[in-house]
Amino acid sequence: MDVQPTWWSKYDDPILQLLADTGAAVPPRVILFNLERREIASPHRSTIKRRLQRLQKYGLVEKVGEEGYYEISELGKAYVSGELDASELDADE
Template structure:
């Protein structure tokens, strides 16, 4: 997990809806669009976000992602799976 991951999860949690990567990049300071595009699949693999093919790329946070933000899951717990 990186600082970028935390920022991505926080914006998704704050907005409460599925949004496209472009909107994530627009609303997260100091995280580039290429970084977001690179990190979203990793967050999805960890079960922290859910991504949709239609509409393309829209992403929302999962309950597991919220648990991570709340400190109920440690980053090391995510790496073990």
């Protein structure tokens, strides 16, 4: 987790860690609530949605169903556990 890709945000680590901790598929609103409740971060809800879309693009989270729920992917779990360096995710857009 040393060198982050250029597209990485300060909110991406907390989002991935929260999803890894819960192991559940949750909507952006629940992610925001828990980040604020745990005093980890306080982004705007639209920021959470944008970050989830970006994390999904790079395979770190997966969208579940049509209702907008997200869960951490196997790749995301590898990142959180330190088995994957985020710099390996930096790809041409």
